[in-house]
Amino acid sequence: xxxxxxxxxxxxxxxxxxxxxxxxxxxxxxxxxxxxxxxxxxxxxxxxxxxxxxxxxxxxxxxxxxxxxxxxxxxxxxxxxxxxxxxxxxxxxxxxxxxxxxxxxxxxxxxxxxxxxxxxxxxxxxxxxxxxxxxxxxxxxxxxxxxxxxxxxxxxxxxxxxxxxxxxxxxxxxxxxxxxxxxxxxxxxxxxxxxxxxxxxxxxxxxxxxxxxxxxxxxxxxxxxxxxxxxxxxxxxxxxxxxxxxxxxxxxxxxxxxxxxxxxxxxxxxxxxxxxxxxxxxxxxxxxxxxxxxxxxxxxxxxxxxxxxxxxxxxxxxxxxxxxxxxxxxxxxxxxxxxxxxxxxxxxxxxxxxxxxxxxxxxxxxxxxxxxxxxxxxxxxxxxxxxxxxxxxxxxxxxxxxxxxxxxxxxxxxxxxxxxxxxxxxxxxxxxxxxxxxxxx
Amino acid sequence: xxxxxxxxxxxxxxxxxxxxxxxxxxxxxxxxxxxxxxxxxxxxxxxxxxxxxxxxxxxxxxxxxxxxxxxxxxxxxxxxxxxxxxxxxxxxxxxxxxxxxxxxxxxxxxxxxxxxxxxxxxxxxxxxxxxxxxxxxxxxxxxxxxxxxxxxxxxxxxxxxxxxxxxxxxxxxxxxxxxxxxxxxxxxxxxxxxxxxxxxxxxxxxxxxxxxxxxxxxxxxxxxxxxxxxxxxxxxxxxxxxxxxxxxxxxxxxxxxxxxxxxxxxxxxxxxxxxxxxxxxxxxxxxxxxxxxxxxxxxxxxxxxxxxxxxxxxxxxxxxxxxxxxxxxxxxxxxxxxxxxxxxxxxxxxxxxxxxxxxxxxxxxxxxxxxxxxxxxxxxxxxxxxxxxxxxxxxxxxxxxxxxxxxxxxxxxxxxxxxxxxxxxxxxxxxxxxxxxxxxx
Numbered sequence: 001x002x003x004x005x006x007x008x009x010x011x012x013x014x015x016x017x018x019x020x021x022x023x024x025x026x027x028x029x030x031x032x033x034x035x036x037x038x039x040x041x042x043x044x045x046x047x048x049x050x051x052x053x054x055x056x057x058x059x060x061x062x063x064x065x066x067x068x069x070x071x072x073x074x075x076x077x078x079x080x081x082x083x084x085x086x087x088x089x090x091x092x093x094x095x096x097x098x099x100x101x102x103x104x105x106x107x108x109x110x111x112x113x114x115x116x117x118x119x120x121x122x123x124x125x126x127x128x129x130x131x132x133x134x135x136x137x138x139x140x141x142x143x144x145x146x147x148x149x150x151x152x153x154x155x156x157x158x159x160x161x162x163x164x165x166x167x168x169x170x171x172x173x174x175x176x177x178x179x180x181x182x183x184x185x186x187x188x189x190x191x192x193x194x195x196x197x198x199x200x201x202x203x204x205x206x207x208x209x210x211x212x213x214x215x216x217x218x219x220x221x222x223x224x225x226x227x228x229x230x231x232x233x234x235x236x237x238x239x240x241x242x243x244x245x246x247x248x249x250x251x252x253x254x255x256x257x258x259x260x261x262x263x264x265x266x267x268x269x270x271x272x273x274x275x276x277x278x279x280x281x282x283x284x285x286x287x288x289x290x291x292x293x294x295x296x297x298x299x300x301x302x303x304x305x306x307x308x309x310x311x312x313x314x315x316x317x318x319x320x321x322x323x324x325x326x327x328x329x330x331x332x333x334x335x336x337x338x339x340x341x342x343x344x345x346x347x348x349x350x351x352x353x354x355x356x357x358x359x360x361x362x363x364x365x366x367x368x369x370x371x372x373x374x375x376x377x378x379x380x381x382x383x384x385x386x387x388x389x390x391x392x393x394x395x396x397x398x399x400x401x402x403x404x405x406x407x408x409x410x411x412x413x414x415x416x417x418x419x420x421x422x423x424x425x426x427x428x429x430x431x432x433x434x435x436x437x438x439x440x441x
Numbered sequence: 442x443x444x445x446x447x448x449x450x451x452x453x454x455x456x457x458x459x460x461x462x463x464x465x466x467x468x469x470x471x472x473x474x475x476x477x478x479x480x481x482x483x484x485x486x487x488x489x490x491x492x493x494x495x496x497x498x499x500x501x502x503x504x505x506x507x508x509x510x511x512x513x514x515x516x517x518x519x520x521x522x523x524x525x526x527x528x529x530x531x532x533x534x535x536x537x538x539x540x541x542x543x544x545x546x547x548x549x550x551x552x553x554x555x556x557x558x559x560x561x562x563x564x565x566x567x568x569x570x571x572x573x574x575x576x577x578x579x580x581x582x583x584x585x586x587x588x589x590x591x592x593x594x595x596x597x598x599x600x601x602x603x604x605x606x607x608x609x610x611x612x613x614x615x616x617x618x619x620x621x622x623x624x625x626x627x628x629x630x631x632x633x634x635x636x637x638x639x640x641x642x643x644x645x646x647x648x649x650x651x652x653x654x655x656x657x658x659x660x661x662x663x664x665x666x667x668x669x670x671x672x673x674x675x676x677x678x679x680x681x682x683x684x685x686x687x688x689x690x691x692x693x694x695x696x697x698x699x700x701x702x703x704x705x706x707x708x709x710x711x712x713x714x715x716x717x718x719x720x721x722x723x724x725x726x727x728x729x730x731x732x733x734x735x736x737x738x739x740x741x742x743x744x745x746x747x748x749x750x751x752x753x754x755x756x757x758x759x760x761x762x763x764x765x766x767x768x769x770x771x772x773x774x775x776x777x778x779x780x781x782x783x784x785x786x787x788x789x790x791x792x793x794x795x796x797x798x799x800x801x802x803x804x805x806x807x808x809x810x811x812x813x814x815x816x817x818x819x820x821x822x823x824x825x826x827x828x829x830x831x832x833x834x835x836x837x838x839x840x841x842x843x844x845x846x847x848x849x850x851x852x853x854x855x856x857x858x859x860x861x862x863x864x865x866x867x868x869x870x871x872x873x874x875x876x877x878x879x880x881x882x
Contacts, residue, residue: 051532085552091492092556093563100562103570104555107548111526114545115533121541122534129544133574134619178575 037202038070038160042170042192045079046209047266048112054078057266058119060207061165065125070160072199074170074192075116077108098143102172102182106132109169109188117167127165130156132172132180137191139173139181146173146181148190148253151198160199168195189250197257204254204261205272206246211265212273213238213245215438216290220426223439227288229274229281231383234288235261237415241379242293251275278383286384286391287436290429293377296326297350298407298419301357303338303367313364314341314357321356323349327377327410327419338367342408344419347373375407376425379417380432392416398435404428478643479511479601483611483633486520487650488707489553495519498707499560501648502606506566511601513640515611515633516557518549539584543613543623547573550610550629558608568606571597573613573621578632580614580622587614587622589631589694592639601640609636630691638698645695645702646713647687652706653714654679654686656879657731661867664880668729670715670722672824675729676702678856682820683734692716719824727825727832728877731870734818737767738791739848739860742798744779744808754805755782755798762797764790768818768851768860779808783849785860788814816848817866820858821873833857839876845869 041064043057057075064071076082085105089096113129120127135156139146156166170188175181183190189206196204211226213235218224230238232255239248245263254261254275264272278284304310315325328343345353354371357364385391392409395416399406404427408419420428433439482505484498498516505512517523526546530537554570561568576597580587597607611629616622624631630647637645652667654676659665671679673696680689686704695702695716705713719725745751756766767785774780786794795812798805826832833850836857840847845868849860861869874880 051529054533088492088552088556089559092495092559095563096559097562100555100558100570103572104552104559107551110548110551111529111545114541115529117541118530118533118537118545121538122536129541131544131621180572 036068036070038072038199039064040072040074040192040196040199040201040204041207042074042188042204043076043116043207043266044188044209045076045082047207048075048077048116049079051115053266054112054115055119055122057116057207058123058125060266061116061120062123062125065165071165072156072160072195072201073116073165073167074188074195075109075112075167076170076188077105078112081108081111099177099179102143102180106169106172106180106182109171113167113169120165120167125165126163127167128159130166130168132169133174133178135168136174137168137172137194139175139183141175141177141181143175143179143181145184146175148173148183148194151194153198157199184249186247186250189247190253193250193253193257193259193261196259196261197253202260204259206250206261206263207266208245208263209265209267210245210263211268211270212263213243213275213289215288216429216433217243217292221430221433223430223433225438225440227273228271229276230288231278231281231284232275233278233383233414234381235275237379237381237412238289238291241291241377241381241415241417242295243289243291246275284384285382285438286388287380287382287438288384289381290432290436290438291379291381292425292429293379294422294425295346295348296344296375296377296419297347297371297373298342298344298375299350299353299357300340300342300370300372301364301366301368302340302370304341305365306333306337306339310364311341313360317356317360318345318353321352323353323356327408327417329408344375344377344408374422375419376422376428377417377419378425378428378432379415380436381415383414385414385416394435395432398431399428402427402431404431477509477511479513479640480505481513481515481633481637481640481642481645482648483515483629483646484517484557484648484707485629485650486517486523488648489516489518489557490520492556494707495553495556496560496563498557498648499564499566501707502557502561503564503566506606512606513597513601513636513642514557514606514608515629515636516550516553516608517611517629518546519553522549522552540618540620543584543621547610547613547621547623550612554608554610561606561608566606567604568608569600571607571609573610574615574619576609576615578609578614578635580616580624582616582618582622584616584620584622586625587616589614589624589635592635594639598640625690627688627691630688631694634691634694634698634700634702637700637702638694643701645700647691647702647704648707649686649704650706650708651686651704652709652711653704654684654716654730656729657870657874658684658733662871662874664871664874666879666881668714669712670717671729672719672722672725673716674719674824674855675822676716678820678822678853679730679732682732682818682822682856682858683736684730684732687716725825726823726879727829728821728823728879729825730822731873731877731879732820732822733866733870734820735863735866736787736789737785737816737818737860738788738812738814739783739785739816740791740794740798741781741783741811741813742805742807742809743781743811745782746806747774747778747780751805752782754801758797758801759786759794762793764794764797768849768858770849785816785818785849815863816860817863817869818858818860819866819869819873820856821877822856824855826855826857835876836873839872840869843868843872845872 117127117129138150170191214224236251261275326344331340333339404424406418558568558570579591611632614622655665677692702716769784772781845865847859
């Protein structure tokens with residue numbers, strides 16, 4: 001455990017804010033009777049969409065309190081509220097000030113926190129709402145997508161020790177300018193994980209409208225299975241590759257601070273999926289899940305000069321225009337002078353990317369520019385790949401058997417991604433799900 | 442001016458927070474060209490009811506800025522928002538915690554402040570929103586109806602001096618427990634006047650959905666006239682006696698700190714009514730206005746014992762039951778042993794008052810209890826009464842000529858109120874309006 005303890009993050013002033021759970025809590029992982037635990041529960045927008053659902057959430061919180069656990073709750077805005085506030089901001093001014101935007105949109109979580117605290121009190125649970133500035137949960141000054149810098153947990157821990165349940169407005173913090181900051185869309189997940197780390201919680205339960213993490217999208221693959229456990233690395237790849245269950249940043253933070261995260265539904269009463277360290281998973285599948293993203297577009301530059309510096313000449317202007325490039329493939333030159341270069345961007349960036357490349361055509365000297373937005377990226381993910389060969393080969397074979405042409409391939413240590421025509425999305429997912437033995441019995 | 446200067450209110454730490462405008466600003470009262478002034482503008486809920494109205498408010502603010510004035514703005518929640526938040530709170534818990542209620546309802550003003558700051562920026566006006574805790578505007582800890590204790594204006598004055606327009610969320614402050622407090626319904630008027638006092642503003646413009654203070658309700662008396670000026674004392678009586686233009690507490694605060702208040706409409710472009718010190722009004726009418734309140738009910742205790750201590754025995758239990766008694770009349774005893782006692786309470790308190798009196802009947806020993814909710818209180822108001830006799834007599838004569846029976850009379854230094862049957866409301870108002878020469882030409 002010495003190694004885990006060393007993950008403490010020191011901050012200015014010597015205060016230790018984020019930490020892995022102390023060793024004394026680790027026995028919770030056993031299947032024995034549950035000792036007292038400290039749990040952070042986070043409820044998303046659909047879970048608190050109206051007064052009745054807020055009351056239902058209060059019952060869920062009360063159950064953990066009654067079981068003798070210490071509970072802190074993080075809430076999102078009531079479903080629809082944030083969109084309304086964003087719409088108003090846009091209607092007022094297309095180029096609205098990010099500081100004012102933050103003050104406006106953070107009000108949604110404020111309302112939910114107050115209402116849930118009331119609902120808990122109504123059930124006889126000692127509860128109190130906390131806004132970002134009251135904790136304070138300190139962030140940097142990047143309004144609209146601030147990063148958490150530290151959480152003062154002193155007073156909150158005192159209150160928790162005295163039996164009070166803090167109900168924390170998610171998504172918001174306090175910037176260095178004494179103004180409200182927000183953490184960006186889905187930021188309440190990040191609030192919850194950061195708080196769980198700071199409070200040294202045994203678990204962070206993320207309640208949402210799905211009941212866990214699946215091997216793939218169950219709306220497409222009927223035989224998709226809910227996973228009991230998944231590693232941080234896999235969850236991170238799943239989130240980055242299109243699965244929308246958890247926000248990428250919150251998974252990164254959980255991994256960094258060793259926070260055990262459970263994804264579960266607030267509408268059914270079943271265990272969800274635990275996102276944990278690799279060590280916690282005894283029998284690791286080679287492939288844990290298959291993600292897909294339709295938010296891709298492909299650009300090919302035909303017969304671009306094959307000489308040093310060309311890649312920089314192409315991708316420099318795109319980076320300047322804030323276009324993120326994902327997969328890149330450069331063909332072997334046939335004539336020794338020119339080559340074809342293919343890469344992917346998000347669908348939203350496609351028009352901008354094409355314009356930048358056309359504006360620079362004279363300098364880049366390509367013969368033709370082809371773009372295709374009807375593509376999908378399919379990714380096979382699993383930490384077991386590290387120790388097992390043949391995972392990529394199995395993928396290529398399964399797709400070839402269905403006549404699916406692979407346009408681009410990219411790999412990482414625990415992931416193989418391919419780009420194929422969008423029409424094949426469902427066929428490809430089902431074929432791969434079977435090929436890797438993931439189908440439910 | 443030495444006398445006015447002495448009205449400075451000292452607070453802990455020796456900071457002077459509330460003050461009458463310094464002498465250098467007083468010349469503004471002249472009709473000459475306007476020098477630079479410092480103005481607090483307050484916009485109510487209907488003035489900021491939607492995005493278009495908020496943009497319209499931004500234009501109004503900009504006009505004052507363009508004229509070279511220093512402007513601070515106070516806003517209410519968008520019309521309907523506060524009711525929605527109150528409804529949610531009630532649906533969650535009938536006995537909701539006042540601290541959580543404050544956190545929930547204060548979010549309405551937060552949204553408007555942010556949106557108006559955006560709208561001003563969109564017009565090129567340097568603006569920044571301020572929430573109660575950011576100023577901070579400090580209050581006592583009475584959640585739901587907190588009293589303002591002090592306003593830290595240091596940073597705000599720096600920003601104003603640098604050309605920035607602060608947009609302040611009204612109705613809210615920061616309590617001693619580091620939690621959001623609210624000032625009670627209509628509290629944004631109080632926020633605005635307190636801020637005008639603290640900032641030593643030359644004027645506090647209260648924008649609402651009426652264009653000023655009228656001699657009486659223009660919906661009833663077609664010949665009602667808008668007043669150019671009215672004294673604090675008269676405005677206070679008008680507000681207490683049923684006119685709903687300004688909240689009583691805000692008028693008290695304006696009077697206490699010598700803040701010149703203008704009531705005007707955000708929908709028309711006309712000067713409103715100035716609420717000012719008596720000295721500012723050169724030609725004072727004897728009667729300035731006629732108010733009425735239908736929110737009255739009359740109770741008569743028939744043949745109650747006429748001996749010392751009876752009044753205390755009656756009104757003590759009512760006070761204990763939080764029933765406010767307004768007008769009281771005790772008839773001269775006919776038999777030397779018993780008397781009739783008549784008094785008024787609000788309609789909302791009537792049932793409770795009757796129950797208290799019936800529960801105590803044995804002790805009070807009255808013969809009969811009569812109650813009547815179909816009554817109206819009509820009040821003639823004017824500081825000129827102090828130096829003119831015959832005001833009350835003119836009222837009684839005018840009502841008698843129309844055959845209107847007076848049930849109860851009460852008077853103060855600048856007011857005569859009578860209770861009459863509710864059916865006579867309109868007739869009484871029109872008759873008195875003419876009798877005192879208030880009719881528009």
